Amino acid sequence: MRKKDIYTILKKFQSITPHADFAQKLKTELLSRQQPQKPFVEIPLARLMNVRSTHAYATRLSYAQRPFNAFAFALTGILIVVGVYTITQELSPLFLPGLNQKRITAEAEMVGKQIDIQLSQIEYFKTTTQKSASALKEVTEPTLDHLNETLLKNESQSLVHTDSEQNLNEQVQDLLRAVQK
Amino acid sequence: MPKTRNKTPLQSLSFSDDHNKKAADERQLVARSVEGESSAFGLLYDQYLPRMYRFVFFKVGHREEAEDLTHQIFLSAWENIHSFQEQGLPITSWLYKIARNRIIDHYRTKKIHTPLEEMPHEFIQATNGLEDADERMQAEKIYTSLHHLPDDQQEVITLRFIEELTPKETAHIMEKSEIAIRVLQHRAIKHLKNIIET
Numbered sequence: 573m574r575k576k577d578i579y580t581i582l583k584k585f586q587s588i589t590p591h592a593d594f595a596q597k598l599k600t601e602l603l604s605r606q607q608p609q610k611p612f613v614e615i616p617l618a619r620l621m622n623v624r625s626t627h628a629y630a631t632r633l634s635y636a637q638r639p640f641n642a643f644a645f646a647l648t649g650i651l652i653v654v655g656v657y658t659i660t661q662e663l664s665p666l667f668l669p670g671l672n673q674k675r676i677t678a679e680a681e682m683v684g685k686q687i688d689i690q691l692s693q694i695e696y697f698k699t700t701t702q703k704s705a706s707a708l709k710e711v712t713e714p715t716l717d718h719l720n721e722t723l724l725k726n727e728s729q730s731l732v733h734t735d736s737e738q739n740l741n742e743q744v745q746d747l748l749r750a751v752q753k
Numbered sequence: 754m755p756k757t758r759n760k761t762p763l764q765s766l767s768f769s770d771d772h773n774k775k776a777a778d779e780r781q782l783v784a785r786s787v788e789g790e791s792s793a794f795g796l797l798y799d800q801y802l803p804r805m806y807r808f809v810f811f812k813v814g815h816r817e818e819a820e821d822l823t824h825q826i827f828l829s830a831w832e833n834i835h836s837f838q839e840q841g842l843p844i845t846s847w848l849y850k851i852a853r854n855r856i857i858d859h860y861r862t863k864k865i866h867t868p869l870e871e872m873p874h875e876f877i878q879a880t881n882g883l884e885d886a887d888e889r890m891q892a893e894k895i896y897t898s899l900h901h902l903p904d905d906q907q908e909v910i911t912l913r914f915i916e917e918l919t920p921k922e923t924a925h926i927m928e929k930s931e932i933a934i935r936v937l938q939h940r941a942i943k944h945l946k947n948i949i950e951t
Contacts, residue, residue: 586807594820
């Protein structure tokens with residue numbers, strides 16, 4: 573058998589068709605069925621896109637429209653987040669008193685002031701402790717503090733020399749010399 | 754085998770115009786079906802039912818099983834038409850893919866392979882147009898021999914020589930390259946010829 577004959581006979585097999593009854597019955601059954609519904613969230617979306625029927629979303633949601641769908645969902649998510657945040661801000665004093673921003677600020681300031689007071693008290697106590705310690709040291713140690721160089725220096729710096737005092741000093745010096753002679 | 758062989762340029766142009774018009778009409782029908790218009794899908798059904806039935810029939814060899822599988826194919830197509838995306842190929846490729854998957858599932862679940870029907874009604878129907886007795890015998894041999902071919906060879910013969918699909922469409926359905934399809938069809942015809950002549 574030649575290949576050409578095989579091709580010819582194979583083409584004739586195109587006349588094999590289903591029974592007419594079966595064909596009609598299947599067609600009737602198919603066309604009486606509705607297509608499965610898409611998820612609920614997509615039906616409002618379809619209406620928003622002004623489509624003719626709920627099934628028309630299928631056309632709109634082709635691969636060319638999916639970016640729009642993604643954008644719509646992202647926008648919805650953002651709106652939900654902003655809404656929750658706003659509601660939280662407005663209603664928080666009623667349900668969560670601890671979240672009142674003004675009150676929290678005032679409390680923080682009060683705490684800060686208390687800390688400052690405590691710090692100044694600490695500084696005061698530190699200073700007085702140091703002075704007390706030096707005073708106790710002077711009293712308890714049998715040293716000639718009047719010969720302490722630091723002490724003499726401090727005292728000399730604190731002395732205020734006036735003219736009258738200067739004269740008086742000279743007179744005292746003269747007397748001492750006279751006594752020594 | 755090719756559709757445009759031995760045609761004049763004018764005839765080729767006319768054929769091309771007709772082909773383009775048919776393709777455009779088909780795209781319109783598909784678009785309307787995707788939108789849920791059942792009447793449009795009904796027209797597609799009328800157009801492709803014989804092809805799907807034949808494809809399945811040559812696979813299973815029994816009318817009842819072929820009807821059952823054809824029913825499943827079109828039911829699946831109608832329920833999933835909204836997910837069809839045209840990738841530069843006609844809807845036939847998509848339908849054939851559904852058919853192949855259904856046949857695979859059918860053989861996976863069916864444990865006993867029913868033997869081929871002898872001279873089914875469809876075969877008698879097919880050979881009614883053959884006047885020569887020898888030609889009828891040859892047709893019977895070819896029909897019987899087809900079922901002795903491996904699945905992929907039988908499939909390529911069905912798609913390329915019975916349904917007259919292009920190598921590109923056949924390659925897409927069978928998920929092979931066009932070159933592989935050409936090689937496969939050459940081997941299939943050669944194998945078929947050998948079976949017939951033995």
